[in-house]
Amino acid sequence: MIADLRAVLFAALLLACQSAPPPKDLGRYTDEESLAMAEAMPAAPAAAPRAPRRLLVFSLCEGYRHESIPAVEKALRIMGEITGAFTPVFSTDMACFEPESLSFFDAVLFNNTTQLKFASPAQRQALLDFVQGGKGVIGIHAATDCFYEWPEAAEMLGGLFDGHPWHAGGTWAFKIDEPDHPLNAAFCGRGFLISDEIYQIKEPYSRAALRVLLSLDMSNPRNREVEGVHREDRDFAVSWIRPFGAGRVFYCSLGHNPVVLRYPGVLGHYLAGIQYALGDLPADDAPSATLETTPAPALTTGPEDVDGPYAVLARIEFGDSRAVLSAFEESIRAATPDERAEIEARLLEVLTAPATTRAGRQFACRLLQRVATPRSVPALAALLDDPEMAHMARLVLHGTSFRHADAAMRDALPHLSGDLRLGVIDTLAARGDREAAHYLAELAAGEDAITARAAILALGRIGGADAASMLSNLKVPEELRAAWLDARLVCADRLRSEGLDPEAETIYEELSAASQPPACRAAAWRGLLQLHPDKAGTQLAALFRDPEPRLRQAAAKYLSEMGARANAAPVIAAWPELPADAQGMALLALAERGDRAAAPAALSALDSAHAEVRLAGLQALGRIGAAEHVERLARAAVLEGDEGQAAAQSLAELPAAGADEAMLRCLEQTEDGAVRAALLSCLVERRPAGLVPVLLARAADEEAAVRLAALRGLAACAAAADLPGLLGLLARVASDEERGELEGALAAACGRTDGGAEAVPLLAAALAGKDAPARASLLRVLGRMPSASSLEPLLTAAADADAEPRAAAIAALADWPDAAPADALLAAARAGTSTEERARALGGYLRLAGLGGERSPQEMRAIFDQAWELARTPEEKEVVIARAGEAQGFWTLSFLEPLGADAAVGAAAQQAYEKAASALARRVDHGAEGCAVTLALPPSEKYQAGGQNALTDGEWGSESFSDGRWQGFKGESLEAVIDLGREVEVEDLRAGFLSDMNSWIFPPVRVEFSLSLDGAVYETVGLFEPGAPAAEEDRQLRDFHVRVERKRARFVRVAARNIGALPDWHRGAGEAAWLFADEIQVNPRFEQ
Amino acid sequence: MNRSTRLDRRGFMKSAAAAGAAIALPTFIPAAALGRDGRPAPSNRIVMGFIGVGSQGRGNMNWFLDKEEVQVVAVCDADAAHLEQARRNVEERGGGTGCAAYADFRDLIGRGDLDAVALALPDQWHAVPAIAAARAGLDIYGEKPLARSIRESRAICEAVLRYGRVWQTGSWQRSERHFRHACELVRNGLIGQVNLVEVGLPMGKTCGQKPPQPVPEGLDWERWLGPAPWRPYCEFGSDRCHWDWRWIMDFSGGQLTDWAGHHIDIAHWGLGKEHTGPAEVEGKADYPADGLWDAPVTYQFTCRYAGGLEMRVASDDVMGFMGTKWHGENGWVYVDRERIDASDQRLLSYDVIGPNDVRLYRGPRNRDHVDNFLDCVRSRQLTITPVETACRSISVGHLGEIAMLTGRKIRWDPEKERIIGDPGASALLGRSYREPWVL
Known part of the structure; x- marks a missing residue:
């Protein structure tokens, strides 16, 4: 069983991954080491040998002799025996390298050989011929500690020992360079940790010659924190293969500590490497550097450990x-x-x-x-007095289903004290261990107040009649009284839930007495109410009158909590006599329950002297009111402030049969215009059927407020079918405000159809015979629905004899989405009778001229020159200037520059010039683009903007700090030195920053530009000290710009000081502020 | 939850109000109680203490400080830097009135002059202060998830109900109109009978292993850990231990439990399942193979409710979206923070729900999630996310967590709140507290 379980875990953890290895005969391995090696050994060869293979295992040391040599020999012997991949022959005799001896073998394995000289040229040549002629060579660990004076052999083996920064006592992380390579199959695609001595390898090592299979995982900090590392490329290969002539080489630097020969992964890797060298396991051995795609290595994921x-x-x-x-x-x-x-x-x-x-x-x-099973209990119980482990033991015991756990904790309890005792008390309480009650009662009466408190609370949680009476009999000092009351309430609630009502009631009765603290009384009353829902109504009515406010509050809470179980009638009956706060709370609780019987109370609340009661009444009516309350609510809805708002909301939401009809009736009957307006607004929210005709009628109401409310309602719900009605209102509007609302309603009604296609002809047709203001309105509505069919009437109207519709048409055309009306606007600019009209037409014409960006700069310039000629008044000229400033082209600079001399609009022209120049500067290339940047401090990992030279990459950031073009510095200042690569004449320096205070990004408080010829001595050429902002500003780009009197320099330094901590007025006051920079520009080129 | 979204949203509301937009503040406060400066007179203010005033707690407290009817008199934190910053913040914004700073929440709760407390603590610290506050007769604004385990959640519920306290959970999505509208569409049967609801939550994250570090000055690490298992201090992420604890299962269940109180809560709201739970839960998760953070990265589980309704919860990489999507016989409704969508676009108009339809919780208009709590502190009504609702929302998350941890199908009795026939899974319903903390 143990072996099976280990297999389960090893499959997840270790370096063997065959699902069902063939059985191995382990019987003959009797010593501990052999057995362990045999267990870990692959059961089969990595590839079937194509012939019986003989492997020379050569272990001569002319330098240091490794202890692991016999272990490697033993492992190779067992490997040969179990897998049948080869037969090893062990030797330390150089005579083996005589040509005729060598020919007997299929491969040579250098097992931790050191300082081998190969003094005999014949033996040297024999070995080279042997391999180049198609045989194999294998190096294990110290094999690279040879051949220092024999470059060919060093070349063949692939590298030379250069110290072992990773000493034998450490555990190091290894990555599988090529998880899918057949030689790495035994590692199951996972990096691993192993304790071994690992070599640093020097030339002739090169990935251009070797196929590297395994190396140190330098992402693991453990591997980095060593001394004696020379390689700067941090490429520390551990194993590799290479073809050599017609032969093959495999080297692996694992093998210093004998224990690694017990690792399935290592043994599997050795076997595959040896079989590759023997020529039996085909494997891709093209040098790593020649691979088209570098394989993704498998990094260490954990301490896989033999x-x-x-x-x-x-x-x-x-x-x-x-x-x-x-x-x-x-x-x-x-x-x-x-x-x-x-x-x-x-x-x-x-x-x-x-x-x-x-x-x-x-x-x-x-x-x-x-x-855990009961079997774990003794070991866990033994930890209960261990301050480091007691909690962890309870972590296991806490949720177990078996009672052994309780017994063990009860047994431990008398031997514990202090915090450890508290912990066990809590766990027993959580488990509801009633057998612990007696001892807990002793502790509850004990000297130690902290323990007593925990024991009291535990008794309450454990519950039951026994615990209840123990608690009742307990005499507690004042400091424990709160806990004691709470425990008794908890206990009583538990009794109630178990059906022990009389026992619970006794406790509730005692604790609800007036002498108890209010919170306790409230909780006890809840218990009593729940025990006797039939009496709850009467008791609640009494509680609502209690002198103690907390009990009145509790009454409200319990009234709604109990819902239909509590009869609300007594509360409703008592309502008029309740204190004001109770009246408000009771009404809202009754409304929450949906007690319509409380509606009369809510209605009478509206006449209360107390605002809070009136407000509650209005809110309650919205839930439990009826159609009959509409009129009263409508009158309240015109009040200022909270009450009016609450009444309006209640009207809008009143869920009552006939409410809509009542509101419509009220609308007809009331003489108060404000009430009618309020009703209309509420009706619009309710959307009863047939509302639009009502609104259309009310749009002609005698009261302006009603008309406006009706028009707004129409905007909210009129559809295309209602257009005739809406058009009919055109002649009746009484103010600009109404006209605006009506236009909104017309546009909305059109918009509710298929984009206005159906509505536009209707509007166009309606133009005929209307007076000038009505025509203007229709034209404005048409302008909101730009299409081919709406363009026609607008073009016609742009030459209307009346000024008002003409202005409306021009305004609509000036905002047209395409250039179709350009000629009409130009004509209007010429023909206009007022400067406003001409300016509007001119501005529109120029806007349309630039649409699409299809015109060449020359054409654009010609259009603007023509417009300038046309512009007569300063207003008109300013429009031309403003459009030029927005036009985004280098030609605008030469257009605007001379206009700076204009007496009337020179200042505006200059301003537009600056703005255009600054906008253009953000797109041009500049002299420092691509130059090396040295930053005193690196930017935050999150905001690198692409790294080292982001400040000279020619990429300006947008106002979005996360657009990938901003370098961000958290709490730190920026100091950047740009090496221009050669001396240049510096004329113009710019640095761009972001201010986005809402995102905690502040502009620099000080910016200093300096120049240097040598990178050592700097001269300041520009200094800005805007200081700390005193208030939040809108998000904006903040550029700093210096003009320099042609000064020679190679180095440019920009130092921008971060505000540091966010200022006191900021919501993140005291936290670190961000400084964001996007670009530093030197001599930007303004070329056309 | 996404901090920036919330702050931006709030920032917007604040600036809209400052710009003179028509945002009136209907409140329950009688005008007569207003002080001369327009603020409620001190005697009518709600006196509050804040426990946990770091990352989430700082934002919450600023939200409350924006409310004129709130008087903050005390703050508490295990990190002295946060504590002092919060105290200064309150004193500056409170017009010079004092604010007491406590290292021990029991001292704050024991002051005797508070009406309410707001809690924003790591999840292992949710139950003990909440129950202490309820015992002391205080109303409570607490963060989601309600607690770290189902047993603690129930204990909080019992204490809050026993003492008749007002509880609001930080599940603020409920106070957003479009979430309510989505739920009302479902409740009113506008997509027909719902047989499936899908909930997409953020995928978890991994990080490297981190070595123990010296405890930074000012941080009371033992207190910060509180009832959770001991471990040496290390930086969990960017801000000491103050934000990224939520990816470590000693303190949180990761994105799943962080978000259950949002999108699962909304799913329940639409379904009217806020007072019950699933009958069966099964699923699986991929846990980080290594590193400091150990909460699930990719996860998915399915809950079956009595009557056949199925709820599928998964990380967004599996689900393909974040948010809640109900599938009915006649179509679907989807909602998340950015948008609401439906198979029938006509449903998206708010006027689809009329006054005589099933209407979900509507407080006074223009009152936000915190206002709702303050209103209820006065009126004693249920808040929009009362404690039982929060308990049932997070129970789904915790049951999913248990099903995925054990790899077994969990059978759950939502009435008795017991796992049926699986003692090993039942063992995970509660957590033992590290001494000296007791429930």
């Missing part, structure tokens, strides 16, 4: 990889009951082993929680 998961658990520390726990969790989920029992047993071993770490014991308990 010692097995339980051993890992036993020595785990907080902060270590948690992979073993995850694997346990998975295997527990999948485990059969038998396997769970086995896991429990092993976890208990870990838990009780003296050497297990605190974290290990804690994690063992977490896992035990999932598999």
Whole structure:
């Protein structure tokens, strides 16, 4: 069973992944090491040998001799025996490398050989010929500690030893460079941790020559925190293969510690590597650097460890990889009951082993929680007096279903004190262990107040008649009285839920007495009400009159909580006599229950002297009122403030039969215009059938407020079918405000059909015979529905004899979505009789001219020149300037620049010029683009804007801080030095920042531009000190710009000071502010 | 939950009000009680204390501080830096009135002058202060999820109901009109009988393993851990331990329990299942193989309710969306924070629900989630997310968590709140408290 279970866990954790390995004959391996190796050994060869293979295992050391040499020999022997992949021949005699000897073998394995010289040229040549002629060579661990004076052999093996920064005592993380490579099959696609000595390999090592299979996982901090590392590329290969002539080479630097020869993964990897070298296992051995796509390595995911998961658990520390726990969790989920029992047993071993770490014991308990049986109880009980482990023991015991747990905790309790005793008391209480009650009662009467309090609360939670009477008999000091009252209430509630009503009632009666604290009385009353719902109404009515406000509040709460179980009639009857606060609360509670019988009370509340009661009455009527209350609510709906609003909401929401009809009737009958207006608004929310005709009629009401309400209602619900009615109103509007609302209603009604296609001809036709203001209205509505059919009447109207419709048409055309009306606007600009009209037409014409961006700069310039000629008054000229400023083209600069001299509009032209230039600058390339940036502090990981040189990448950010173009610095200032690569004449410097205070991004409080020839001595050429903003400003780009009198420099430094902490007025006051920069520009080019 | 969304939304509301938009403030306060400055007179203000004033708690407190009827007199936190910042914030915004700062929530609750407390603590700390506040007769604004376990949730419910306290849960989506509208469409049968509801929640995250670090100055680590299992301090994420605890199962159930109080809550609201729960739950999750955070990354489980209704809950990578989607015989309705959608577009108009249809909770208009709590503190009415509702919403999340942890189908008795026939799963319904904390 144990072997099976280990298989389950190893499958999840370790380095073997065959689902059903063939049986191995392990009987002949008697010593512990052989047996372990044999158990871990692959059961079959990685590939069937094509011939019997002989492997020379050569273990001569001319330098240091590794202890692992015999272990490797033993493992290779067992490997040969079990898999049949080869027969090893062990030797330390150089004579083996005589040509005739070598020919006997299929491959040579250098087992931790050191400092081999191969002094004999003949032997050297023999080995090279042997491999190049098609045979194999294998190096294990120290094999690279040879051949320093023999470059060909070093080349063949693939590299030379260069120290072992990863010493034999450490545990290191390994990544599988190519999880899918056949030589890596034994690792199951997962990186791993192993304790071994790992070499740093130097030239001739190169991925251009080798296919690297396994290397150190340098993402693991453990691997990085070592000394003596020389390689700057951090490429620390552990195993590789290569073709050599017609032969093959496999090297693996694992093999210093004998224990690695017990790892299934390592042994499987060795076997596959040896079989590759022997020529039996085909494998892709093209150099890693030549692969078109670099394979994704499998990194370490956990401390896979040959010692097995339980051993890992036993020595785990907080902060270590948690992979073993995850694997346990998975295997527990999948485990059969038998396997769970086995896991429990092993976890208990870990838990009780003296050497297990605190974290290990804690994690063992977490896992035990999932598999615990009564068998775990003694070991857990033994931890209850251990301050480090008591909670973890209770974590397991807390939820178990077996009573052994209670007994063990009860037994432990007398031997515990202080916090540990509190913990056990709490767990017993949570488990409801009634057998603990007697001892808890003793503790509850004891000296230690903290323990007594916990015991009292526990008795309440445990409940039952015994605990109840123990609590009743307890004499508690004042400081424990609150806990005691609470415990008795909890206990009483528990008794009630168990049907022990008389016992519960006794407690409630006692605790509801006037001498008890209000919170306690309230809770006791709740119990009494629940015990006797038949009397609840009367009792609630009394509670609502209690002098204690908290009881009145509780009455409201319980009245609604009990719902139909409590008869509300007594409360309603008593309502007129209640105190004002109780009146309000009672009404709302009754409304929450939907007690329509309370409607008269709600109605009379409207006449209360207390605003809160009136408000409650209005709100309550919205829930429980009837049609008959409509008129009263409508009168209240015109009040200012809360009451009016509450009345209007109640009218809008009143769920009563006939409410709509009552409102319509009231509308007809009331003489108060304000009431009619309020009713209309509420009716619009309710949308009763047949509302539109009512609204159309009321749009001609004598009262302006009613007309406006009706028109707004029409905008909310009129449809195309209602257009004739709406058009009929055109002649009747009495004010601009009404006209605006009517236009809104017309547009909305049109919009509710298929985009107005049906409605436009109706509107166009209606133009005929209307007076000028009505025509203007219709044209404005047509303008809101731009289409070919609405364009026609607008074009015609742009030459209307009357100014008002003409202006409406021009305004509509000026906003047209395409350039179709451009000529008409130009004509209108020429023909206009007022400067407003001409300016509007001109502005519209120029807007349309730029649409689509299809015109060339020359054409655009010509259009603007023409417009400028046409513009007569300053207003008209300003329109041209404004449009030019928005036109986004370099030609606008040359257009605007001379206009700066204009007496009337020069200032506007200059402003537009600046704005255009600054907008254009954000798109042009500049002299520092692509130059190297050195930052004093790196930006936040989240806002890198693409990294090192983002500030010179030519990419300006938008107002969105997350657009990927902003570098963000949290709480830190920016200091950037740009190396322009050569001396240049600097004329213009710009740096861009973002201000988005809502997102905690503040502009710099100080910006300094400096220049240097040598990168050492800087001269300040620009300094801005805007200081800390005093109030929130809108999101905006904040650029700083310096013009320099041509100064030679190679280095540009920009130092921008972060405000640091968010200022006091900001909602994040005191937190770190962000500084966001997007670009630093040197000599931007303004070319056309 | 998504902090920025909420803050932005609130920021918008604030600026809209400042800009003179027609946002009146109908309240339950009698005009006569208003002080001369327009604020309610001190005697009519709701006196509050805040426990947990760091990340989420800071935002919550600012929300309350915007309310003129609130007087904050006390704050409490296990991190001295947060505590001092909150105290200063209150004193500055409160016009110079004092604000007491406590390291121990029991001292705050025991002051005797409070009407209400607001709690924003990591989940392992939800039950103990909530129950203490209820015992002391205080009303409570608490964060979702209601608690870390089903047993604690029930204990909070019992204490709040026993003492007749007003409880509001931070499930603020309920106070958004479009969520209510979606639920009303479902409740009124406008998509016919609903047999399936899908709930998409955010996918979990992983991070690396982190070594223990010295406890930063000012942080009372033992108190921060409270009833949760002991572990040495390390930074959980960006802000000490103050935000990213929610991906560690000692303190939270990850995105699932973080969001159950939103989208599962909304699903229940639409279905009228707020006072019951599923009969069966089964599902599976992928947990991070390693690293500090251990809450599920990808997860999915199915709940079957009595009567055949099925609720599927999954991380958005599996579900394909975030939010709640009810499938009825005649169509579907979908809602999340950004939008509401339906198979029949006509349903999206608010006037589809008339005064005589089933109407869900409507407080006074223009009152937000916090206003709703304050209104109810005065009126004693149920809030829009009362404690029982919160309990039932998070129970679904906790049952899903248990089903996925055990890998077994859970049978649940929603009346007795018991798992049927699976002692191993039942063991996970509650959590033992680290001493000296007792419930």
